[in-house]
Amino acid sequence: MPLPAGLPDVAVSRTPAQKLGEGHRLMNANKALWEKGDFTRIAASMRESGEALVASLGITAGMKMLDLGCGDGTTALPAARLGADVLGVDIASNLVEAGNRRAQAEGLKNCRFQEGDATNLSELADGSFDLAISIFGAMFAPKPFDVAKEMVRVTRPGGRIVMGNWIPNDPTLVAQILKISSAYSPPPPEGFVSPMTWGVESNVIERLAAAGVPGEKISFAKDTYTFTAPVTPAAFLADFRNYYGPTMNAFAAAEANGKTANLQEELQALFESQNRSALEGATKVPATFLRVTVAR
Ligand SMILES: C[S@@+](CC[C@H](N)C(=O)[O-])C[C@H]1O[C@@H](n2cnc3c(N)ncnc32)[C@H](O)[C@@H]1O
Numbered sequence: 001m002p003l004p005a006g007l008p009d010v011a012v013s014r015t016p017a018q019k020l021g022e023g024h025r026l027m028n029a030n031k032a033l034w035e036k037g038d039f040t041r042i043a044a045s046m047r048e049s050g051e052a053l054v055a056s057l058g059i060t061a062g063m064k065m066l067d068l069g070c071g072d073g074t075t076a077l078p079a080a081r082l083g084a085d086v087l088g089v090d091i092a093s094n095l096v097e098a099g100n101r102r103a104q105a106e107g108l109k110n111c112r113f114q115e116g117d118a119t120n121l122s123e124l125a126d127g128s129f130d131l132a133i134s135i136f137g138a139m140f141a142p143k144p145f146d147v148a149k150e151m152v153r154v155t156r157p158g159g160r161i162v163m164g165n166w167i168p169n170d171p172t173l174v175a176q177i178l179k180i181s182s183a184y185s186p187p188p189p190e191g192f193v194s195p196m197t198w199g200v201e202s203n204v205i206e207r208l209a210a211a212g213v214p215g216e217k218i219s220f221a222k223d224t225y226t227f228t229a230p231v232t233p234a235a236f237l238a239d240f241r242n243y244y245g246p247t248m249n250a251f252a253a254a255e256a257n258g259k260t261a262n263l264q265e266e267l268q269a270l271f272e273s274q275n276r277s278a279l280e281g282a283t284k285v286p287a288t289f290l291r292v293t294v295a296r
Pocket residue numbers: 030034035039043046068069070071072073074075089090091092095116117118119134135136137138140141142
């Protein structure tokens with residue numbers, strides 16, 4: 001499935017030197033996409049589900065935990081409140097700063113954030129973590145096989161990896177935002193690997209197998225994240241349009257083709273139809289994701 005311009009890609013059929021240059025370009029596009037706008041505006045609607053997910057992880061005091069693609073700490077902070085020793089790693093410097101600010105404001109000395117790339121965590125030693133989680137984070141990195149290898153490498157034998165991944169063609173919010181947006185965006189470059197493939201069990205199994213994890217160590221479950229915002233669905237959509245990199249890019253592409261109104265209309269119909277809040281002026285949207293658990 002293609003995705004809005006700027007989402008990561010994997011280069012193919014090029015010389016090694018070209019690949020290196022291409023790799024940097026793609027990495028920069030990946031970083032630029034998430035530093036664009038202000039993802040904290042969307043993350044604010046994900047706090048309750050982040051806390052609920054963390055509560056289900058069996059976190060104990062002193063557990064060493066990596067939150068990869070952590071954003072501004074929607075899951076990292078609740079894990080630290082439960083006593084885990086948390087490192088959040090994210091490619092976007094503005095989100096790393098926001099996470100550190102949030103942890104500091106709460107006085108959470110056991111929670112820190114640093115910049116890093118899920119495809120290459122060379123600054124982290126093998127087996128450093130009891131638990132590595134990535135909730136809608138590492139799925140957005142290019143080179144999914146490298147991501148799988150790195151997540152496995154930094155998690156200690158006997159430890160656990162938990163991923164939350166959006167599912168391609170799922171009828172709920174995020175998969176549909178990305179699907180609608182892709183229809184307005186230029187076709188992806190050759191060799192593009194959609195982030196949504198992390199929501200397909202066979203792809204997850206293949207990537208983890210290449211990282212040395214046998215299929216019987218992997219389990220899957222469908223789970224739900226609920227977005228909640230104290231504003232109307234239209235105002236909530238405006239947050240995506242103004243602050244969420246992938247949606248911002250889709251609107252930029254639509255504008256270039258004179259299709260802004262069509263994109264707005266399709267997304268508004270989606271947000272309204274998905275809203276389950278009984279309150280006027282409030283939005284509550286459940287979205288289905290694939291929860292992947294790996295026993296290392
Ligand atoms: C949809 S947000 C989710 C953030 C957070 N996990 C949450 O639940 O709020 C995706 C996150 O993945 C991060 N990300 C994207 N590509 C990455 C990469 N290659 N390495 C590390 N983080 C990455 C983005 O910067 C962004 O913070």
